[in-house]
Amino acid sequence: MLASAQPLSTSSPWMNFLKFDKTTVAVQRFRSPWDARSCFTWHAPASMMRDGSEFKIPHVMSVAGSDSGGGAGIQADLKTCAARGVYCSTVITAVTAQNTVGVQGVHILPEDFVAKQMKAVLSDMQVDVVKTGMIPSVGIAKVLLQCISEFPIRALVVDPVMVSTSGDVLADSSILPVFRNELLPTADIVTANLVEASALLGGVQMETIDDMKFAAKSIYDMGPRNVLVKGGDLPASLDAVDIFFDGKNLYELSSARINTRNTHGTGCALASCIAAELAKGSPMLSAIKVAKRFIETALVYSKDIEIGGGLQGPFDHLLKLKNVPHRSLARCLFSPEKLLLYAVTNSGMNEKWGRSITDAVKAAIEGGATIVQLREKNLETREFLEAATACVAICRSKGVPLLINDRVDIALACDADGVHIGQSDMPTCTARCLLGSEKIIGVSCQTPEQAHRAWIDGADYIGCGGVYSTNTKANNLIIGLDGLKSVCLASNLPVVAIGGINSSNACSVMEIGVPNLKGVAVVSALFDRECISTETGKLRALLEEALGTQNGGN
Ligand SMILES: Nc1ncnc2c1ncn2[C@@H]1O[C@H](COP(=O)(O)OP(=O)(O)O)[C@@H](O)[C@H]1O
Ligand SMILES: Cc1ncc(COP(=O)(O)O)c(N)n1
Numbered sequence: 001m002l003a004s005a006q007p008l009s010t011s012s013p014w015m016n017f018l019k020f021d022k023t024t025v026a027v028q029r030f031r032s033p034w035d036a037r038s039c040f041t042w043h044a045p046a047s048m049m050r051d052g053s054e055f056k057i058p059h060v061m062s063v064a065g066s067d068s069g070g071g072a073g074i075q076a077d078l079k080t081c082a083a084r085g086v087y088c089s090t091v092i093t094a095v096t097a098q099n100t101v102g103v104q105g106v107h108i109l110p111e112d113f114v115a116k117q118m119k120a121v122l123s124d125m126q127v128d129v130v131k132t133g134m135i136p137s138v139g140i141a142k143v144l145l146q147c148i149s150e151f152p153i154r155a156l157v158v159d160p161v162m163v164s165t166s167g168d169v170l171a172d173s174s175i176l177p178v179f180r181n182e183l184l185p186t187a188d189i190v191t192a193n194l195v196e197a198s199a200l201l202g203g204v205q206m207e208t209i210d211d212m213k214f215a216a217k218s219i220y221d222m223g224p225r226n227v228l229v230k231g232g233d234l235p236a237s238l239d240a241v242d243i244f245f246d247g248k249n250l251y252e253l254s255s256a257r258i259n260t261r262n263t264h265g266t267g268c269a270l271a272s273c274i275a276a277e278l279a280k281g282s283p284m285l286s287a288i289k290v291a292k293r294f295i296e297t298a299l300v301y302s303k304d305i306e307i308g309g310g311l312q313g314p315f316d317h318l319l320k321l322k323n324v325p326h327r328s329l330a331r332c333l334f335s336p337e338k339l340l341l342y343a344v345t346n347s348g349m350n351e352k353w354g355r356s357i358t359d360a361v362k363a364a365i366e367g368g369a370t371i372v373q374l375r376e377k378n379l380e381t382r383e384f385l386e387a388a389t390a391c392v393a394i395c396r397s398k399g400v401p402l403l404i405n406d407r408v409d410i411a412l413a414c415d416a417d418g419v420h421i422g423q424s425d426m427p428t429c430t431a432r433c434l435l436g437s438e439k440i441i442g443v444s445c446q447t448p449e450q451a452h453r454a455w456i457d458g459a460d461y462i463g464c465g466g467v468y469s470t471n472t473k474a475n476n477l478i479i480g481l482d483g484l485k486s487v488c489l490a491s492n493l494p495v496v497a498i499g500g501i502n503s504s505n506a507c508s509v510m511e512i513g514v515p516n517l518k519g520v521a522v523v524s525a526l527f528d529r530e531c532i533s534t535e536t537g538k539l540r541a542l543l544e545e546a547l548g549t550q551n552g553g554n
């Protein structure tokens with residue numbers, strides 16, 4: 001257990017050491033403070049460590065403009081850091097008169113007063129990470145550079161704000177040379193949106209993911225240690241894709257694009273969340289992933305809030321602090337209709353066809369699976385968790401819920417959307433206690449009594465079968481279409497039918513005529529086939545047709 005971690009010498013902030021039960025175990029010199037941070041695994045967030053008798057709280061200093069509308073700039077940074085449990089001090093570079101319609105005025109603060117604010121904070125407080133937003137003049141950029149060369153910080157996050165979402169200029173092109181030549185080479189990460197990336201690169205075209213990848217590499221060549229090119233405004237992109245380049249690897253970080261007008265300030269919040277996570281000691285890639293997830297969750301939560309009458313509304317950064325129950329991502333992703341084509345993986349079949357679980361899941365989603373369950377009976381826990389974590393990322397980027405069979409621990413560890421449990425697994429109410437109200441729980445039921453119990457115990461849906469005989473479950477009771485119907489009628493919960501279902505019998509199952517039968521769960525008919533996506537596509541088309549007939553007939 002890590003006992004304490006503190007700088008060896010204040011005059012040499014880049015040199016860190018770790019004490020392990022009062023014994024120094026590592027001393028190392030680094031090129032920059034960020035090297036020092038990323039080399040060690042911090043077992044406790046800085047907020048939980050005691051320095052002498054006082055708690056040290058991770059600290060981000062935001063150097064940015066004020067947004068009177070409260071959605072972007074300094075206000076966004078303060079709220080984001082508060083939401084992430086990090087202290088935020090503020091150095092205001094400009095005051096804007098701004099609302100959801102646009103920017104009505106910009107008042108740039110005098111350089112010497114910006115310097116005064118910066119020195120006041122840096123000389124007195126232990127700042128971990130500096131995050132910059134609106135730097136409206138070359139003079140202010142120089143003041144910033146001077147201050148961070150005088151006072152040690154652990155990382156510098158540069159959000160090269162130039163134009164607001166409303167199209168108003170916040171820093172004109174005269175700032176570009178100092179960004180390119182001085183600020184970027186000092187940055188641990190620069191987070192540029194499409195317009196900013198294009199401006200930094202002298203006006204290159206930014207329309208595709210490939211353009212973003214090229215830009216990330218080109219901006220990296222200007223000297224920052226990491227680059228994130230944000231694709232919030234990528235035309236015609238179904239997902240919100242950001243490109244991360246760390247000098248070695250390019251990562252395509254994708255999340256569902258939330259359909260909302262409330263995206264004002266996403267860039268500021270993303271950068272300050274990255275800064276907050278770095279201040280806690282997180283490695284760069286994890287910090288970015290957490291930040292992206294934070295934005296996604298906040299946008300989902302705030303998607304329908306109405307603040308102001310303009311085109312770009314702010315979102316609610318502080319959702320975590322609200323008492324009102326909010327819908328989790330899992331709850332947003334799941335609806336009874338998602339049970340339509342329920343793909344259940346099987347490692348035996350993947351082995352037979354020489355595929356990884358992730359490839360199988362990708363193919364099923366590509367073909368039109370509406371929900372995925374990982375049913376991996378042969379994998380060791382570690383292996384299962386790794387596969388599940390990768391599948392969560394794939395499914396989330398496509399808006400498809402992912403459930404884990406049996407293993408509540410795996411579901412919790414990989415933050416899956418929920419679990420599917422059988423009658424001999426953990427009791428439903430225990431799983432609910434462990435998972436909380438925001439995750440999805442499905443229960444296998446063969447009788448009306450079990451179906452009724454599942455509802456009382458707080459399940460979200462029922463998996464009912466075996467409808468037909470199957471090789472994928474040994475000694476499974478066959479309940480037939482009549483058994484399926486009686487389970488459906490005994491419960492208010494949505495039901496998905498399972499057991500030996502394939503393209504030739506799926507329509508007969510859907511035609512039993514009970515409204516809460518929402519779909520079919522399929523194993524072999526998808527995964528024991530040469531082309532998973534083709535088979536999934538065919539079955540999806542059949543199910544859509546069966547639904548159409550039912551709805552038409554009503
Ligand atoms: N509608 C959306 N749904 C989900 N994520 C979004 C959406 N719009 C923007 N984002 C994310 O918000 C972050 C900020 O991106 P972007 O809007 O491109 O930057 P900026 O706010 O600086 O213009 C990125 O991670 C982007 O993927
Ligand atoms: C003071 C200030 N700083 C930054 C932004 C950029 O935010 P967005 O790109 O969401 O408009 C802004 N509008 N105002």
Ligand SMILES: [Mg+2]
Binds near residue numbers: 232263267
């Ligand atoms: Mg934005």
